[in-house]
Amino acid sequence: RKxxxxxxxxxxxxxxATVAFNCTYSNSASQSFFWYRQDCRxxxxxxxxxxxxxxxxxxxxxxxxxxxxxxxxxxRDSKLSDSATYLCVVNRNAGNMLTFGGGTxxxxxx
Amino acid sequence: xxxxxxxxxxxVQPVGSPxxxxxxxxxxxxxxxxxxxxxxxxxxxxxxxxxGIGQISSEVPQNLSASRPQDRQFILSSKKxxxxxxxxxxxxxxxxxxxxxxxxxxxxVL
Numbered sequence: 001r002k003x004x005x006x007x008x009x010x011x012x013x014x015x016x017a018t019v020a021f022n023c024t025y026s027n028s029a030s031q032s033f034f035w036y037r038q039d040c041r042x043x044x045x046x047x048x049x050x051x052x053x054x055x056x057x058x059x060x061x062x063x064x065x066x067x068x069x070x071x072x073x074x075x076r077d078s079k080l081s082d083s084a085t086y087l088c089v090v091n092r093n094a095g096n097m098l099t100f101g102g103g104t105x106x107x108x109x110x
Numbered sequence: 111x112x113x114x115x116x117x118x119x120x121x122v123q124p125v126g127s128p129x130x131x132x133x134x135x136x137x138x139x140x141x142x143x144x145x146x147x148x149x150x151x152x153x154x155x156x157x158x159x160x161x162g163i164g165q166i167s168s169e170v171p172q173n174l175s176a177s178r179p180q181d182r183q184f185i186l187s188s189k190k191x192x193x194x195x196x197x198x199x200x201x202x203x204x205x206x207x208x209x210x211x212x213x214x215x216x217x218x219v220l
Contacts, residue, residue, distance in 0.1 A: 042213075042214070043213055044209075046209070087153070091207055102152060102153035
């Protein structure tokens with residue numbers, strides 16, 4: 001089983017739609033969780049951290065479920081510019097060792 | 111502010127040729143440094159990380175090596191490239207769990 005698993009997609013949604021991605025992780029001792037965004041042929045960039053209590057940043061909401069070992073990302077009112085690959089990232093220990101999921105590709109259509 | 115640079119951005123190399131990718135970080139001292147590889151359509155795979163000068167940890171066995179001759183310099187090398195070494199190589203440094211990536215080096219081995 002991979003340490004961090006994501007549905008690769010692609011998720012094809014119309015503008016204005018709400019879309020959600022899930023990501024599961026295998027190491028129950030994982031301590032920190034993040035969503036990164038990667039545009040085509042570019043480097044990944046941090047989208048948001050995921051806190052135990054859940055957190056929201058504009059149209060984006062991230063949730064953590066430690067019992068089931070998954071994190072989620074919800075995007076409301078999708079924009080064309082949201083089209084990208086979304087990477088789930090887990091810090092596997094107390095250090096700075098981040099493990100990346102394979103990414104979920106989102107395509108927002110007009 | 112901190113910046114990270116890596117080069118070259120693109121290179122095409124024949125099988126069996128050597129490789130050297132260089133990464134430098136500015137605006138911070140004693141950073142944790144990382145080399146990741148992303149094969150086409152795949153997630154990021156951690157290759158090497160370094161917590162200080164001369165301190166290199168390898169995550170996967172392969173024909174690549176890394177060196178950190180200076181505090182803010184991280185080099186990825188190979189003596190003889192394989193076809194399977196093709197991919198998008200990303201250097202990164204971390205701060206409080208967040209990774210900051212360079213713009214990447216796209217390697218094609220023919």
